[in-house]
Amino acid sequence: MFRAARLKLTAWYLLIITVIGVLFSLVAYSGLTFEVRRGLGLQALRAVIEREKARAPGENALPPSFMERRSGARAIPPHTPVFDPQVFAETKRRIALQLVFINLGLLTLSGFAGYFLAGRTLKPIEEMLNEQKRFTADASHELRTPLTAMKTEIEVALRDQSFDKDQAKDLLQSNLEEIDRLQFLSDHLLALSRYQKDRDSRDFEEVSLAEAFAEAAVKIQPLAEAKSIQILSDVQDISLEADKDGLVKLFTIFLDNAVKYSPENSKVNVAAAVRKNKVVITVQDSGIGIRAGELPYIFNRFYRADASRTKNQVHGYGLGLSIAKSIIDKHNGKVEVSSTPEKGTTFTIFLPQKHRQIFS
Numbered sequence: 001m002f003r004a005a006r007l008k009l010t011a012w013y014l015l016i017i018t019v020i021g022v023l024f025s026l027v028a029y030s031g032l033t034f035e036v037r038r039g040l041g042l043q044a045l046r047a048v049i050e051r052e053k054a055r056a057p058g059e060n061a062l063p064p065s066f067m068e069r070r071s072g073a074r075a076i077p078p079h080t081p082v083f084d085p086q087v088f089a090e091t092k093r094r095i096a097l098q099l100v101f102i103n104l105g106l107l108t109l110s111g112f113a114g115y116f117l118a119g120r121t122l123k124p125i126e127e128m129l130n131e132q133k134r135f136t137a138d139a140s141h142e143l144r145t146p147l148t149a150m151k152t153e154i155e156v157a158l159r160d161q162s163f164d165k166d167q168a169k170d171l172l173q174s175n176l177e178e179i180d181r182l183q184f185l186s187d188h189l190l191a192l193s194r195y196q197k198d199r200d201s202r203d204f205e206e207v208s209l210a211e212a213f214a215e216a217a218v219k220i221q222p223l224a225e226a227k228s229i230q231i232l233s234d235v236q237d238i239s240l241e242a243d244k245d246g247l248v249k250l251f252t253i254f255l256d257n258a259v260k261y262s263p264e265n266s267k268v269n270v271a272a273a274v275r276k277n278k279v280v281i282t283v284q285d286s287g288i289g290i291r292a293g294e295l296p297y298i299f300n301r302f303y304r305a306d307a308s309r310t311k312n313q314v315h316g317y318g319l320g321l322s323i324a325k326s327i328i329d330k331h332n333g334k335v336e337v338s339s340t341p342e343k344g345t346t347f348t349i350f351l352p353q354k355h356r357q358i359f360s
């Protein structure tokens with residue numbers, strides 16, 4: 001598909017260049033032939049004057065001007081050829097031939113350059129489409145897994161003649177869990193699409209960072225309590241221009257991960273302060289950590305570090321950090337991560353205090 005598009009684009013480039021080339025050549029051809037005709041005419045005129053001078057020496061001190069000749073002020077024999085038409089025809093032919101060669105060379109060069117440029121133009125679109133395809137495939141796979149599980153359980157139950165009330169309850173319970181997973185996944189997909197939209201200034205308002213953090217902490221508290229994890233806060237009450245929902249979601253994602261990937265009875269430290277007009281937030285845990293080789297990928301959609309370790313033990317779809325990254329991008333901020341396996345992870349988020357602030 002992209003090869004055909006590339007060839008089509010090259011053909012368009014060539015067509016445009018051909019039209020421009022032909023137009024320029026026509027203008028150049030008529031300009032050059034006019035100049036040649038004028039040059040040859042003047043040359044022939046000079047020759048005639050020289051001849052006349054030679055026939056009647058001393059009659060004219062100065063040769064007649066071109067205008068004089070045109071107006072007939074001087075007596076020049078009426079049938080004197082202005083120039084040799086054969087020379088003129090030959091010159092015209094040579095000019096035309098040279099222009100054809102120049103155009104052919106231009107077309108060949110443009111063909112290669114056009115093909116190269118078409119490739120470069122289409123590359124980001126191709127990458128975006130591939131990414132989109134990958135995303136759709138991953139999302140469909142994740143959506144299909146719980147659906148297949150539910151379908152199988154229901155089919156088995158329907159075939160079982162002795163299926164009783166308790167078993168039905170278990171089945172519904174299991175189905176409910178799968179539905180929760182589906183809901184979780186669709187919520188994450190919706191969040192991803194919401195924060196990936198363009199930066200809409202209307203979403204930005206004056207937000208209290210401490211309030212956004214408190215809202216997120218309340219959501220994560222039950223999970224933390226279940227693992228006896230303490231969430232310690234040193235979040236200063238900073239006011240910043242932000243998307244309030246986005247900020248709450250951001251804290252929720254980092255807190256959720258910190259709790260999910262930390263052992264029981266550990267601590268999660270969250271701090272926020274303003275440094276050089278930037279809000280700097282750190283979320284630090286002493287959990288399982290992330291291997292250095294995996295760090296560049298953790299913000300990719302559906303990426304889960306060390307699948308064998310986390311996939312079986314901790315529930316997730318690998319979408320949290322990509323949503324967090326979209327929110328940070330929307331705020332024109334940046335995120336850094338440092339981690340030591342089996343020791344812990346620290347995420348540092350930098351957000352501008354003002355929405356329109358240029359960030360360095």
Ligand code: ADP
Nearest residue numbers: 257258261289298304305316317318319320321
């Ligand atoms: P999920 O947690 O649903 O798998 P995320 O996008 O939130 O997806 O995270 C991507 C991966 O990054 C996780 O699968 C996990 O391996 C790793 N990760 C994220 N946060 C932490 C953390 N605080 N400690 C250790 N690993 C983490």
